Amino acid sequence: ETGVTQTPRHLVMGMTNKKSLKCEQHLGHNAMYWYKQSAKKPLELMFVYSLEERVENNSVPSRFSPECPNSSHLFLHLHTLQPEDSALYLCASTNSREAGELFFGEGSRLTVL
C-alpha cells in the first residue's frame, strides 16, 4: 500500500467508448502525475498537476483529458482511443517535485479494442 490508489485496475474499452481513470492519494502531497507505461518503453510523462493547476502537458493527444478537482484526486478522461493507447497508466504523487521522489499507484491496465 503506497497511499496512492488507482481505479479501475483493469479496463477494456472500444474505440468509441468514453471512460475515466481515477487516482486518489492519501499522503497530503501537492503534486500529482499521470504516466503511461508501454511495453519496452520508458515511463512517459503525460500530465503534471501542482496545487491543482496543470503545469505540464507533454504533447499528449486530446483524446486524453486530465482533471484535478482537488489536491487529493486526479482523473484521466478517455474518449475515442486507439489500440496503440493500450498500456499501463500510472498515477504518482509527491511533495518534492524538484527532488523527484514519487509515490506510485498500482496502475490501471487499459486495453483498447
Next chain:
Amino acid sequence: EDKVVQSPLSLVVHEGDTVTLNCSYEVTNFRSLLWYKQEKKAPTFLFMLTSSGIEKKSGRLSSILDKKELFSILNITATQTGDSAVYLCAVPAIRDDKIIFGKGTRLHILP
C-alpha cells in the same frame, strides 16, 4: 536533450549471485537521481542520491552516484528470487519540470 540510459536492459542470474545495474544520465541542472523497483505494477522507491561518492545502503541493496562521470550503480548482493523485478532509474529535469525515467533493467533471479 535530457536522457537517462540504463544497462543492461535485462539480466538473468542465479540466486546468491551479486549484480550491478548501471544508470547514466545527461540532464541539465542535476538535482538528484532515484532508483525504483517495479515488481508487478507500482514502482516502489529504493534510493535517492544527491551527492557523489556517498553510498546508500538498504539491506543487500546499495547504490552510489558519480556526478563527475554522470552515472550511478545499483548493487544487489546475495540475490534472492524476490529480487526479480524491473529496476528503474529516474532523474528530475528541473528545466522542464519532468522526471525522466530510463527503460529499466529487467532482472530475473533463477532459484
